[in-house]
Amino acid sequence: MMKLDGVAAFVAVAEAGSISEAARRMGLAKSVVSERLAELERSAGARLMQRTTRKLSLTEDGQAFLERARRIVREMAEAAEELTQRRGTLSGPLRLAGPISFGSLHLGPALYPFLAAHPLINLSLDLDDRFIDVAADGYDAVIRHGPIRDKNLIAKRLGSSRRLLVASPAYLAANGTPASLDDIVAASAILYTNRETDWRFREGAGETVIRPRAALRVNNGVVMRDAALAGLGITLLPTFFIHRHLADGSLVHIDIGVEAEGAELNIAYPQNRSSSAKIIALTEWLRKAFGDPAYWEV
Structure with missing residues (x-):
């Protein structure tokens, strides 16, 4: 048998x-x-x-x-x-994937009390910035900052994040504060290698794309933030990386009169997991933990 x-x-x-x-x-x-x-x-x-x-x-x-x-x-x-x-409890395995930096900064702290509230859940969390094929890689759900294009997945919004141009006060004092998109093109930029190096800005009903000169290319948002803190150049980052640094003045928001492309934060899972009590409970928990608007936007 x-x-x-x-x-x-x-x-x-x-x-x-x-x-x-x-x-x-x-x-x-x-x-x-x-x-x-x-x-x-x-x-x-x-x-x-x-x-x-x-x-x-x-x-x-x-x-x-x-x-x-x-x-x-x-x-x-x-x-x-x-x-x-039927027993009113949540238990059993739950396999989740998410991006590395967001996972350590925000997802982990939101998950710890969730697991304390549901001690019978056996969570496996994989943090990876590469594209995850949720079903093929055996995950129950994935957290993504950006669009969900796979039509076989159900996506539920958890929050949103603006992307802001930022630099250190020391960099701006030495190089001047950009006032236009042309100034940004000429500046030293810290770019994310796992995403298109184009920076996209909304102007009226259209979109403007610029390709800044790279002082550093790296595949990690925390390193990008730290490079900006060190005065290496200007970078474009989601607010969840930089909200505390904007508050204490160690990074400065560069306002050039146009808004950069933002992104939604989603939890996505295969259609056959849509009735999972664990996924439903996790989704609601994360929404409350992040807030609306998300605490990194306040």
Whole structure:
């Protein structure tokens, strides 16, 4: 007889692409996942995966079994979810992804009291600035600062953030305060490499795009902020990175009469997770924790 933990291991390995990554996602030893997979194949009487030293791939039988296995795992998760709802408690695994800097500055502090209020939830939080394929990478939900273009995902707004041009008082004293978009183009800029290096500004009903000269390119918002604090140049950052520095005067907002493109903060999850009590509760918790308007905008 096939065991559910073996079916779950098979789905995790198929989605992760390796036993090592599946074990990391499941919080298990690699040897445990390997044994569960081997036991499943013995029970099924068929080889479901082809293993070589370089890669792992599904056999023809594995491809045929995968969709049913996914359905089995999903239905068992939904059944467990329904039981917790009937008991009025939230419990079980919850796998969440979010951006690194926002995660450490704001998401983590919002999650700690959520977990204290729901101690039976087993949360796995992965912070990564790369694009996350929520379903394929095995996440229940992802926090994103920016548009959600995947039509297979449900997106719920958590808040918003303006992007402001900022620099240190020392930089502005040495180089002058820009008063126009042309001045910004000529300034030294600190740019984010994981996003288009264009800076977009709304002018009337249209949009103006500028390409500033880079003094530094980096893939981390906190480093961008710290480079601006060090007087390296001007940068364009969401307010959740800089609200405290604007308040204490260590960074100065450069007002050139036009507004930079802002962004929404969303939680996104696959459509088959839309009725999850844990996702619903987490969404409402984060909305209240961030506020409306968000506390970094006040």
